[in-house]
Amino acid sequence: MSAFINLERISKSFGSFKVVDELDLEIAQGEFLSLLGPSGSGKTTILMMLAGFVEPTSGVIKLQGQRIDHLPAHRRNMGVVFQNYALFPHMTVAENVAFPLIMRGMAKAEVGERVGRAIDMVQLTPIKDRKPAQLSGGQQQRVALTRALVFEPSVVLMDEPLGALDKQLREHMQFELRELHRRLGLTIVFVTHDQGEALTMSNRIAVFNAGRIEQLASPEAIYDRPETRFVAEFIGETN
């Protein structure tokens, strides 16, 4: 079985500090994979290396068997959603979604088509002409997600995308995101430090500790059969 994304012996150091240490990871097409671990365990760095914003010190990244680690971010066909998803306040929802396409010089007709399709996919059509100030936090986060989906990416990378939302909205968005994942068959790599979130959202969870994977398994296996003391203690913190 060939993986959709391969990280092979990926390391990243900042100066003499090794943040990611010879990481091997395979991600399947259509899976929802969470990178779970405490703050500082290297999760964001891995996501940034996948996205092309941070260059690995060594190792290989492949998408569908082709090396992508030397490609710039805009040629990797990956959508990225951050926690701080700043929307442009003076632009409507549709304009916010169109902006990154216009920046890349896409023809107007195609921009319109893609924006319409993406907004429809995330069911934002009824509010497409509103400005961010007229939207709830959850709706704003959906616009940020749409801005990533408008590229029709093969992978969506998310870094604590729900971290800024209050508990109730966060749970609602977890549900929406799971639905969207299922409906669109997206491949999602999702960074979180929230055990409960990873357990409810994911097909698989990679539990990180100091730049290494302690355990990579289904939520059930992680919860019922933690393989290391670190995993047991980290997962146990939710209870």
Ligand code: ADP
């Ligand atoms: P996580 O996402 O798990 O919180 P990060 O990947 O953000 O972890 O960070 C892992 C470690 O790498 C942290 O100790 C962080 O301070 C360090 N780090 C991240 N980016 C840089 C950088 N650009 N320069 C120096 N150190 C960094």
